[in-house]
Amino acid sequence: MPVISEHGGNIYKITSECGLDHIIDFSANINPLGLPAGVRPALNGYEEALLHYPDPDCIKLKEDLAKRHGITSNQILISNGSIELIYLIPQLIKPEQSLILVPGFSELEKACRLSGSRIKRISLPEASGFCIEVADIIAQLEGIRLVSIINPNNPTGVLFPAAELLSLVAACEKRGIWLIIDEAFLDFTGTAGEYNLINKAAESEKLIVLRSLTKFYALAGLRLGYGVANSKVIAKLAMLKPPWSVNQLAQVVGLAALKDNDYPAESRRLISRERQYLWDALSQDTRLKPYPGAANYLLVRLIGSSLNASQLQKRLLTSGYLIRDCTNFVGLDNSFFRLAVRKPEENQGLIRAIRECLS
Template sequence: MNRPFHGGNLKEASLKYKMGRDEFIDFSANINPLGLSPRIKEALLDSIDLALCYPDPYCDELKREISTHLGTDKENILVGNGSCDLIYLIARTFNPRNCLILIPTFSEYEYAVKISGGSCQFFKLSEEKDFLWKKESVLKRLKGEDLVFICNPNNPTGGLVSKEDLLFTVAEGKKRGATIVVDEAFIDFVEDSDQFTLVREAVSNGNLLVLRSLTKFFALAGLRVGYVVGAKRMIKELEKKQSPWSVNGLAQIAAREALRDQNFAEKTKSYIQQERNYLKERLEEIEGIEPYPAAANFIFCRLTKDGINSSLLAEKLGCQGILIRDCSTFRGLDNRFIRIAVKKREENIKLIAALKDIFGE
């Protein structure tokens, strides 16, 4: 089984197009376009000597910060080396025999389950329904699986499911002996995210785990920090299987400062909302591109012009130093779909200009 493909591979792009990494505008990776906050940068510079020391293996200070941020006990939290690390830990710990995955979605769920010895069943979301789902449809599909992965908002489609539908699925999963994992890696970008997140419900549900990432919203992709929220019993089980020193000391410091920097968080949400709306409106003006409703910091699009598919478009843009995500590598999608990260205004303008040239040919 081949490793899943991801965006953001500037090394590969640099070799392919014979350009320096800093010459690319990377719309293929969904990272905060504002970059690191000044507060995080200052904290990292002040703490650089900690690279000489072993990190706190339990991330106690960071867990306290997260618990304050969420309003939960720190015993309900486990920190990992990015949320992807925790996906593998969940699969390794609960060792599912059969897992249900709603597709198209993040490819690491499938890989993590399969290398842990489990099998996967797939519920393909309908293109006609904008790849969204309702509680009744998942209920009909849930037949004996002991683990279910749900991404909300979903990557790559950007679809957002209501808390009501998610909690119904959790309750039905409990009756059927299934653990539900809700991946909220992009929830911080969502307007009124408190109305959608299940972190508070996770502490009291014995079959619900909620994954959160600091990588995307706080631009910590190179440091890797994520966490999982769940009932204390479930967190203890995960702790038993976690590798020691999973999160390096500088990552722990950066994550603590990130959670304390509410001004930066508010600035990011406002900026993303503004640029997402701008980018979507400009994409809608291009005949041959149909953007879907977007809830996070990226826009999922369908290509409708004859002669242009996702691979060809990615190649044409790549030659100009612009990278997008060709979604044909996602299970459940074909070469009619792309994903575009929301970037800064001047970068978004360059993308739109390049797309207009290509689609006007």
Template sequence: MAIAHEHGGNVFAVARNLGLAPERIIDFSASINPLGMAPGVREALTASLDRLLHYPDKGAAELKQALAAYHGVDSSSIAVANGSTELIHLLPRTFPGRKALVVAPAFAEYALALERAGWQVDYFLLAPDDDFVLRLPELAQALGAGYDMLFLCNPGNPAGNLLPQREVAGVIDLCRESGTFLVLDEAFIDFCEEESAKHLVLGNPRAVLLRSMTKFFGIPGLRLGYAIAAAETVAQIVAQQDPWSVNTAAQVAGIASLADAEYCRRTRSYVDGERVRLAAALADIPGLRVFPGRANYLLVRILREGVTAGVLRKALLAKGMLIRDCSNFQGLDQSFFRVAVRLKEENDLLLRALAAELA
């Protein structure tokens, strides 16, 4: 069955349809750092305005150095891009193959990028009744059918479940044995950085790790992401990029974000605590099942007959809150929705509204 390629975070379109200013809507559909961008970003952007008179640094050398220092890798192992979505679309056109496997439910852009490049797309579906756990023996069996590329997101999106680093190492081994190119999307791993597999991919020219600065660093409007991979793999990716795909403002904001270690610490502490609180409160609402997650969002299933995510989305939107209807994710149905972890007072508004709608 074809799945619509839609995303959360479409607050501007929603606001236009409602005749409201976007600021009047509390957007739980996009999983962005609830603390906003790092304090130094605004100042850095203001100070860099005169740089806009020049073309951006094509190689983003200063940003690559900052990322290399942040992750403890060599800058030759980093490719900077206009959001990780640029990389998702580049990869099927850069590396040869015809048949790909996507661990699902998953970000719709994986399939869209593959389809546009002429690939066949199959899905390895994870089960809600098993909390979307990835079982390596079953994955090994699936890869045995002969796949040229595997897409895996960790933590999962929209499920939020985290595959421990040792299990990711197992996936890397399976892909190596089957000759499958691994695309490991760590768009939300910043919230549990200790589980990143960044050092596991560096010695493997048939693997690439994707990172995003949209979510954790709260700058989705600037479009900034990057890949970490073996130097030869990075060189192949960079050779396919359009010139100046990363603008000056994005580069400046990225450098300023990475420099603020206290902001990173405070973000992880806040999101961890508030996610646990929000999950417990959601689970206390009759008719909802909350799935365990390690990112800054939670996947929820409606257990009440006659209530769908679409119906709930519409009702909450009337109250100025936008949730993510997950029915268009491969493997999910109309009973699933996702909510971002936002500020406590905003989360409390959502909780009261959900309790009222499901009363």
């Protein structure tokens, strides 16, 4: 069964290749609560939204987000998932050389390469739980034009302390280096207020912060994200963006999702409790080594098993569970896999299935 996908979440490919009609997807890190309550009512009469071109400036969504973050609309650019900005930013900056941490979400490197950039990688050491001091990044800035950081990192879940990131921002600004901080999963950590650099990005010369609504609000199929930077940078990025890339349905749904005031806290409570459940269950098994992560997923290593991650993935699929085989992450090998944190009964079912596969 050829089930390797470049990323997690390719349920269409996997269900068709494996002849399954249903899987529980632990391979993509999407909020298990599903759509916020206000979204379905907002879809009543949505046909109207399909008849016209979408608002190319996403005015209402920008105003709403600006108010929430205490910044101005012209410091925000709404995008078709944060991935759209990951590809636009290197086109604007045209870096000769970019600095990337590995293992990490591979699209940041791919987007830089596509814009002609050479890549310098820093390996996050497994021995220290894939943590690195920001001073070690600062020591590697010579000849670099763009640095990309994911906070918390994917797939490790490691969160950089805010004070350290601020020292990286200062070091980059001093040297005229651009810095992208991808906060796609920060909302899940419950530390967003403490760690988010949005306000810093709105006034910085060189910092761009990326946010995703697709993961936290479970809109992965609809695609919605945004970037925050100073208004001049936002205006330049907006010039590069194809018009209408954010469709009207995504704008309407995004606004409705943001209005659900209970959803964020409820999501964080669930994730924190269930991450702990998964962590405890995985840690008890001597053939598995989970790595502590702050996000809605856990990186796990097979240490005393005859199975590798790809074999485990295939076996779990026969029980209807899809995990992320991490073999294709630079800096990891075929002993690593990643699990999204899902609802209690799903997590318990997965743990039972993993134990059966390994026994």
